[in-house]
Amino acid sequence: MLGRTLREVSAALKQGQITPTELCQKCLSLIKKTKFLNAYITVSEEVALKQAEESEKRYKKGRSLGDLDGIPIAVKDNFSTSGIETTCASNMLKGYVPPYNATVVQKLLDQGAVLMGKTNLDEFAMGALGSDTGGSTRNPAAHCGVVGFKPSYGLVSRHGLIPLVNSMDVPGILTRCVDDAAIVLGMLAGHDPKDSTTIQDPVKPFTLPTLTDVSKLCIGIPKEYLAPELSGEVRSFWSKAANLFESEGAKVIEVSLPHTSYSIVCYHVLCTSEVASNMARFDGLEYVLGDKEEEPLRTVSQNVNIGQKCHRCDINVSTEAMYAATRREGFNDVVRGRILAGNFFLLKENYENYFIKAQKVRRLIANDFVKVFNSGVDVLLTPTTLRGAAPYLEFIKEDNRTRSAEDDIFTQAVNMAGLPAVSVPVALSNLGLPIGLQFIGRAFCDQQLLKIAKWFEKQVQFPVIQLQELMDDGSSISEIEKLASVSLKH
C-alpha cells in the first residue's frame, strides 16, 4: 500500500480496503524503522493519528473530502505549521512553534491530508535539499527516484514558506508519479490574497489528460547543458530519452540558451543578497535560541564595557553586540557566509556592480527561455543532475558552495526565469541508484508540462522501490543502520 500511487491509495480508502488509521500507522512504523536516515526533524505522531481518525469518520459516513483525504503527507521544515515546531533545521529557530499554517499546508489539511511530520533540510534550505529555489525539489527527486515538480513562480502561494529567495522560491511537490503531482497541484494552485506575488486567477483542480500522440510536440535540447562534468550514464539516458520522443513522431531539435554559463554566479549574487535581507529578522531575541538563550547575554555583559556614554548609546552598543553574538551561535557557517556575502553586495558602493548587474543578467537568462519557447518549442528536455547520488564520504569532501554550484547547474536557471519544471525518474545507475531527467515548460503552462511528463513516465516504467520488502526483511535494515551510523560519525 505504501508503494502505490495517490489515486490507488485513495481508491483503496474509499472502498474500505484499508482505513486511514491503518495507513497512518504503517507510515509511522516505517518512519520509526528508517529513523537512522534522519529524514524527519519532527514526527507529529499524535496530530497524525488524530487527523487519521477524523478522516476515518468521514469515510464511514461516505463523506470523504476528496482524493487527498486520509493520505499521509510530509512537509519540509521550512513551511510554517501551526502548533508544530518549525525550525528550518536551524538553531536559530529551535523551539519556534508558529501560530499559523502556511497557505499550502492549510489547503492540504483542508483536503483531509494527514500530516506525518516535518522533514529535514539543509539549514534554511541552503543546500541541495531546499525547497525549490535553485532545484531543491527536483534534485533530491532525481537522486531518490521520485517525481519532483516545481510549479511556475506565482502559481502557488508562498505565504508561510519561510523564505530563502523571495523572487525565486516556490513550494515544490514530491510524489511517486506525475499524476499524483498533478492532483496536488490542482489543490494548491491559485490566487492567495496573503501573497501579492500570486496570479490573480483562481485555479480549479483538474484531471491530467493522457497524451497518446506526441507527433505534434517539439522538444528542445539546450546545447549548453551538455556539460563536460556530466556523467556518461546520465548523458546516455538523456540521449535515449530524446530518441524515444523522436521515434514516437515528435520533433526533437537542438536549441541554445546562450547565457547559461552565467546563471550560477548570477544566482549566487541574488540569492545571498535576498538571504541577507531575509535573515535580518533572526536576531536571537524573538525566536527562542534553545538552551543557549542565557549564554549570549552573559557573553555580551562580560565583553562590553557599559557605562561610558549616554544610556541610549549603551543600549545601542550592547544590543548590537548581543545580536552579533546570538547570530553567530544561531547560524551555521553556510548561512553566515551567505549573509556576509549578501550584505557586501547590497552595500551602496557595490549595489550597482553586483546586485543590479545580476538582475540584468537574470533578465537575459529569462529571455533566453522566452526566445526558445517563442520559436515553437513546447518543452525542453535536460538532465536533472550531473550524476546519481554521491556516497556520503564523497559528498562531504567539497564545500557547500562548490557542491551546490554543481548540483544546481541544470535546475537553477529555471528558478531565475520562474518557469515550471519537473524531474521524472528514468532508470537506475550502475550502482543501483536512481537517475532522473528534467522537463522545462512555458510559464503557467504547468498542465501541459505535466501531461508530457506523464507520457514519458509511462514509456519509461521506472521501478518503484519496494519498501514492503525492506520492512519485512529485518536483517537488512539493521545492516543499513550500522553502515549509516558509521558514515555519520565522520
Place this chain on the structure above:
Amino acid sequence: MAAPMLRWWCLGRRWVLACIDGGSRHGRGAAIGFTSSRKRGQTSVAQQPLITSQKSRKGEHEWAAVVGLEIHAQISSNSKLFSGSRVHFAAPPNSLVSFFDASLPGTLPVLNRRCVEAAVMTGLALNCRINKKSLFDRKHYFYADLPAGYQITQQRLPIAVNGSLAYSVCVGKKPSRVITKTVRIKQIQLEQDSGKSLHDELRSQTLIDLNRAEGQLRVDANVSVHHPGEPLGVRTEVKNLNSAKFLAKAIDSEIERQIHELENGREILNETRSFDYKLGCTMPMRDKEGKQDYRFMPEPNLPPLLLYDTESLPPGADPQQVINIDWIRERLPELPSETRERLIQQYGILPEHSFALLNEVGLLEFFQNVIKETRAEPKKVTSWVLNIFLGFLKQQNLAVNESPVTPSALAELLNLLDRKAISSTAAKQVFEELWRSEGKTPSQIVSEKQLELMQDQEALERACHTVMEGHPQVVMDVKRGNPRAINKLIGLVRKATLSRADPTAIKEILERKLSP
C-alpha cells in the same frame, strides 16, 4: 483625534505666521513643510531647501541657511499599511499586532488600498505629479523596535513627486502685512513604521510595543548654512521634533550654532542631533559611527504599484483591484487655498483674515454659521470673530468647539448692533456677559443691563441742548474751530445719557445745532 491633514495645517499656522524680527541676527528661514511619513500606512514627503538671507552680528559676510524638513504623518485608516491588523490610538501595548507585524517567518506584506488612496490624495492636494508606477524597497538596519531588521519604504520611485505648497508669512511687526511664499515638495512616499521603544532606566531594559499607532506628527529638520554664491554647507539632521514651536526653536538654534562654529574656524560634522527642550539647543545624538549604509534592496514580495487614470484604465477592470487617480481627484474636498479664495471673493475679506479663519479648528464653520443668521456685513462679522471672539478663546485657551458663545448668540448680538439697538461699547459688554453666563440671550442681557440705545430722538435732542447750555465754553471752542472740542461735548452727552446714546447720532445732532 484630529485627522492628519488638519493637524498639519494647524502646525503650519503656529509658526508660519509668527513675525520675523528683521533686527535680529538671524531671520528664520521660512518654514518648509513636506511630509514624510514613517508610520505604517503613512505618507511621506521629503524635503525641500529654501534660502533666506541673514545678517551676521559682525556685519561681515552674509549667511544663508538652507532648511529641509522630513515630516512623518500617520494616515487615517482602519488597518495598517501592510497587514490586516487594526489601527487604534492608545490601545494596550502589543494588542494590535498581526503575524506580519511581529515579523514571524513566512509572513508577507499585503498593500492596504486605503493608504494608497490617502497618499494619492495628499499628492494631489500638494500639487505633486502622481507616479503611475511606484516601487517598494527594503531599508535595512538593526534595532529592537524593528523586528524584521528592515523597513519597507519607497526609496527608488515614490508614489508622488515635485509638488508645491503656498503659505503665508508675516513681515514686519504688524500682523497685517502678509506675503505669500511657495515651498517645493520633493516627494511623498508610503512607509512602514517601526515599533515604539520604551526605555526602562530603572531596570536597564527596553520594552517594545509593536502596535505602532502613536498618531503623532514627527519632523526631522535638515539644516546647513553657507555664504550666498558659495556651495551649500555640510548639513546636520535634527530628529524627532514633535511641535511646531520646538521645531522653529531647534532650527533657529542649529543655524546659530553652525554659524558660530564656522565663524570661529571650526567645521560642521554631518551628524544627527536631537533638540534639548530644557537647554533650548541641539545636541549630538548618535556616536561617531559614521554614516549608516541601509543596503537598500527592492521588496521582492510587493509587485510595482500601478495606478491608473480614466484614460489608461484597462477596460473591464475590477474597480476593487484598481485605483483611478482622476476619480480620487474628483473626490478631493475643497482645499484650503480654494476655500480662502472663495472667502475673499464671497465676503470681501482680506487675505490675511482668510488665513486666520482657516487656521483655527472649527473657526470657519463658526464664522459661516454667524454669517447665515445675521444681517451684519461680512466685514463686521470677520472683525468680531477674529478679534473679539478669537481673543476670548485664546485668553482662556479654549478650542472653538468649547466656546460658551454659540454662532446664533453672536449673530443675534451683531443684529442688535446692526440696527443700532445698542452701541458698539455696549455690544462688547454684552459679549463679555454672554461668555460668562451661558443660557442668556443677547436681548436678555441688553434689557437686564439696560444697554439699549436711546431711540427717543426728542429726548436726545433735549439732552444735547442741556449739555450745550451747561458748557458754553466748550461750545465756543467748537465754534472757534477746535476739532477736538466736539468730542468733549459728545462725551458729556453720553455720560448724561448713561452711555445709552449712539455717539454718531449725538454728533449729528450737535453738529446740526452748532452750525450757523
